[in-house]
Amino acid sequence: xxxxxxxxxxxxxxxxxxxxxxxxxxxxxxxxxxxxxxxxxxxxxxxxxxxxxxxxxxxxxxxxxxxxxxxxxxxxxxxxxxxxxxxxxxxxxxxxxxxxxxxxxxxxxxxxxxxxxxxxxxxxxxxxxxxxxxxxxxxx
Amino acid sequence: xxxxxxxxxxxxxxxxxxxxxxxxxxxxxxxxxxxxxxxxxxxxxxxxxxxxxxxxxxxxxxxxxxxxxxxxxxxxxxxxxxxxxxxxxxxxxxxxxxxxxxxxxxxxxxxxxxxxxxxxxxxxxxxxxxxxxxxxxxxxxxxxxxxxxxxxxxxxxxxxxxxxxxxxxxxxxxxxxxxxxxxxxxxxxxxxxxxxxxxxxxxxxxxxxxxxxxxxxxxxxxxxxxxxxxxxxxxxxxxxxxxxxxxxxxxxxxxxxxxxxxxxxxxxxxxxxxxxxxxxxxxxxxxxxxxxxxxxxxxxxxxxxxxxxxxxxxxxxxxxxxxxxxxxxxxxxxxxxxxxxxxxxxxxxxxxxxxxxxxxxxxxxxxxxxxxxxxxxxxxxxxxxxxxxxxxxxxxxxxxxxxxxxxxxxxxxxxxxxxxxxxxxxxxxxxxxxxxxxxxxxxxxxxxxxxxxxxxxxxxxxxxxxxxxxxxxxxxxxxxxxxxxxxxxxxxx
Numbered sequence: 001x002x003x004x005x006x007x008x009x010x011x012x013x014x015x016x017x018x019x020x021x022x023x024x025x026x027x028x029x030x031x032x033x034x035x036x037x038x039x040x041x042x043x044x045x046x047x048x049x050x051x052x053x054x055x056x057x058x059x060x061x062x063x064x065x066x067x068x069x070x071x072x073x074x075x076x077x078x079x080x081x082x083x084x085x086x087x088x089x090x091x092x093x094x095x096x097x098x099x100x101x102x103x104x105x106x107x108x109x110x111x112x113x114x115x116x117x118x119x120x121x122x123x124x125x126x127x128x129x130x131x132x133x134x135x136x137x138x139x140x
Numbered sequence: 141x142x143x144x145x146x147x148x149x150x151x152x153x154x155x156x157x158x159x160x161x162x163x164x165x166x167x168x169x170x171x172x173x174x175x176x177x178x179x180x181x182x183x184x185x186x187x188x189x190x191x192x193x194x195x196x197x198x199x200x201x202x203x204x205x206x207x208x209x210x211x212x213x214x215x216x217x218x219x220x221x222x223x224x225x226x227x228x229x230x231x232x233x234x235x236x237x238x239x240x241x242x243x244x245x246x247x248x249x250x251x252x253x254x255x256x257x258x259x260x261x262x263x264x265x266x267x268x269x270x271x272x273x274x275x276x277x278x279x280x281x282x283x284x285x286x287x288x289x290x291x292x293x294x295x296x297x298x299x300x301x302x303x304x305x306x307x308x309x310x311x312x313x314x315x316x317x318x319x320x321x322x323x324x325x326x327x328x329x330x331x332x333x334x335x336x337x338x339x340x341x342x343x344x345x346x347x348x349x350x351x352x353x354x355x356x357x358x359x360x361x362x363x364x365x366x367x368x369x370x371x372x373x374x375x376x377x378x379x380x381x382x383x384x385x386x387x388x389x390x391x392x393x394x395x396x397x398x399x400x401x402x403x404x405x406x407x408x409x410x411x412x413x414x415x416x417x418x419x420x421x422x423x424x425x426x427x428x429x430x431x432x433x434x435x436x437x438x439x440x441x442x443x444x445x446x447x448x449x450x451x452x453x454x455x456x457x458x459x460x461x462x463x464x465x466x467x468x469x470x471x472x473x474x475x476x477x478x479x480x481x482x483x484x485x486x487x488x489x490x491x492x493x494x495x496x497x498x499x500x501x502x503x504x505x506x507x508x509x510x511x512x513x514x515x516x517x518x519x520x521x522x523x524x525x526x527x528x529x530x531x532x533x534x535x536x537x538x539x540x541x542x543x544x545x546x547x548x549x550x551x552x553x554x555x556x557x558x559x560x561x562x563x564x565x566x567x568x569x570x571x572x573x574x575x576x577x578x579x580x581x582x583x584x585x586x587x588x589x590x591x592x593x594x595x596x597x598x599x600x601x602x603x604x605x606x607x608x609x610x611x612x613x614x615x616x617x618x619x620x621x622x623x624x625x626x627x628x629x630x631x632x633x
Contacts (some may be wrong), residue, residue: 073160080157084154087143092201
C-alpha cells in the first residue's frame with residue numbers, strides 16, 4: 001500500500017534545514033554558553049534521522065553514500081588527535097590553544113583548537129546515533 | 141612535563157581508533173596492536189625507574205592545576221600494575237593471532253582489545269575519582285563487546301547478565317561519587333583525602349565508603365561474585381584470559397586506592413568489613429573450585445579465591461601484608477592469564493569442557509601438561525615460583541596483626557586451589573589417552589609462545605623477588621603514607 005505523504009515530505013525538506021541551522025548554532029554557542037559538540041551533534045543526527053524516516057533508507061543512502069561507522073571513527077580520531085597535538089608543541093596532554101585573527105569581511109575572530117576537538121565529538125555523536133538507528137532498522 | 145604517563149592509556153586509544161579505518165588489513169592490525177603493548181611495557185619500565193629517582197609523578201591535563209583539572213598520577217603501585225597488564229595483554233594478543241576467527245578480526249576485535257586495555261591502564265593511573273568512573277566505563281563498554289564475540293546462545297545469556305550487573309554497579313558507583321562530592325566538595329582523590337583528614341572521618345563519610353565498597357566488591361568479585369564464574373567461562377579463550385587476569389584486578393586496585401588514600405581512619409569498621417567479606421569469598425570460592433567438573437568454571441572460581449586472598453592483605457593492613465598483596469596481585473595477573481589460556485587450549489585441543497571427558501593429554505602434549513603443572517605449583521605458592529612470596533608476606537602480616545582466622549582461611553584456601561587444579565591435572569593429563577593424535581586439533585605455535593611467555597613471567601617474578609622488592613616496597617610505602625601521594629599531587633602549587 002502506498003501512503004500519500006506529500007505534506008510530510010514537503011515539511012520535512014524545509015524542517016531539515018531549520019534543524020541543521022540550529023545544530024550549527026548550538027555547536028558554536030557551546031564555546032562560551034550551553035551547547036557544544038555533543039548537543040550540536042545530537043541535533044544534527046536528529047535531522048538525518050528525520051530524513052531516514054520520511055524517505056526510505058535506500059534513497060538516503062544513495063544520496064549520502066557515507067559509512068557512518070567511519071564518520072564516528074574519524075571524529076574520535078580528530079578529538080584524540082588534538083590531545084596529542086599538544087605534545088608536538090611540548091605542552092601538557094590535551095592543552096588547547098586559542099588566538100584572535102583578523103579575517104577580511106568577518107573582522108576579528110577567535111580561532112581555537114577546542115573547536116576541532118568539539119567537531120570531533122559532534123562527528124562521533126552523529127556517526128554513533130545514525131549507526132545505532134540503522135542497525136536497529138535493519139533487524140528483520 | 142610528564143606527558144609520558146598518559147601514554148599507557150592514550151596510545152592504545154589512538155591506535156585503536158586508527159585500526160577502525162584499517163578494517164580489511166588484518167596483518168597490519170595485528171602488528172600495530174602488538175607494537176602498542178610492547179611500547180607500553182617499555183614505557184612502564186622507564187616510568188618505574190623515573191619514580192625511583194624523582195618520586196610520584198603527575199600530569200595535569202590541559203595544564204589545569206589540581207584540584208581543578210583532572211590528572212594522571214603515576215606511583216609505583218599503579219605502574220607495576222600497568223606493566224603486568226601490558227605483559228599479559230601482549231601474551232593474550234599473540235594467543236589470539238592463531239585462535240581468533242578472521243571474521244572477528246575484521247569486526248574490530250583488536251580495536252576493542254586496545255580500548256579494554258586503555259580503560260584498565262587509565263583506571264590504574266587516574267588521580268581523579270570521577271575519571272576513575274570514566275575509565276571503568278571505557279573498560280566495561282569494550283568488555284561488553286568482547287564477551288559477546290562468538291554469539292553462541294550461552295554466551296549471549298551470560299553476557300546479558302554481565303551487562304546488567306555492571307550497569308547497575310556503575311550506577312551505584314556514580315551515586316557514591318555524587319554523595320562524596322556532596323560531602324567534601326571535590327573529586328581530586330588527593331584533595332578528598334586532605335579534606336577528610338581535616339574534618340575527620342565522620343559516620344556520614346564512613347557510610348559513603350561502604351557504598352564504594354559495595355561497588356568495588358561487585359566489580360572485583362569480593363563476596364558478590366555470583367555473576368563471575370558464568371561470565372568468565374563463556375568468552376573465547378584470549379578474551380577469557382584477559383578478563384580473568386585484569387578485570388577483577390581493576391576493582392581490587394580501586395579498593396586498595398580508596399581504602400588506603402581516602403577512607404583510612406575508621407579501620408575498625410571498613411577494614412573489618414573487608415576482612416569478613418574476604419573470608420566469605422575464600423570459603424565460597426574454595427567450595428566452588430572443587431564443586432564443578434567443567435574446567436572453565438574451576439578456573440573462574442580460582443579467580444574468586446585469589447580476590448579473597450589479596451584482600452586479606454588489605455584487611456589486616458600491616459606493611460608486610462600490603463607488600464604481600466601487591467606482590468600477589470602482580471603474580472595473580474600473570475598466572476590467571478596463563479591458567480585461562482591453558483584451560484582454553486585444553487578445550488580447543490580436545491573439544492571437551494568437562495575434566496572427566498578429557499584423559500591422557502600429557503602423552504601427546506607434554507609441554508601443555510608440564511605448563512599446567514607449573515601453573516598449579518605457582519598458584520598454590522610453591523617456592524621459587526611467584527605465588528610463594530606474596531603468600532608468605534600476607535601470612536606474616538596477618539600474624540603480626542593477630543588475624544588468625546583470616547590467616548587460617550587464606551592458607552586453607554591455598555590447599556583447595558592446589559586440590560582443584562591437581563584434580564584436573566590427574567584426570568585430564570594422566571590416565572589413558574582416549575583421543576588419538578589425528579582426532580585432535582593440532583596445537584598452534586602462537587598458543588605455545590604466549591603460554592611460554594607467561595610461564596617465564598611467573599618464574600622470573602619468583603626468582604627476581606629481590607630486585608622487584610625495591611619497587612614493591614616503594615608502592616607499599618606510598619599506599620601506607622597517603623601524605624606522599626597528596627604532596628605529589630597538591631604540592632608545588
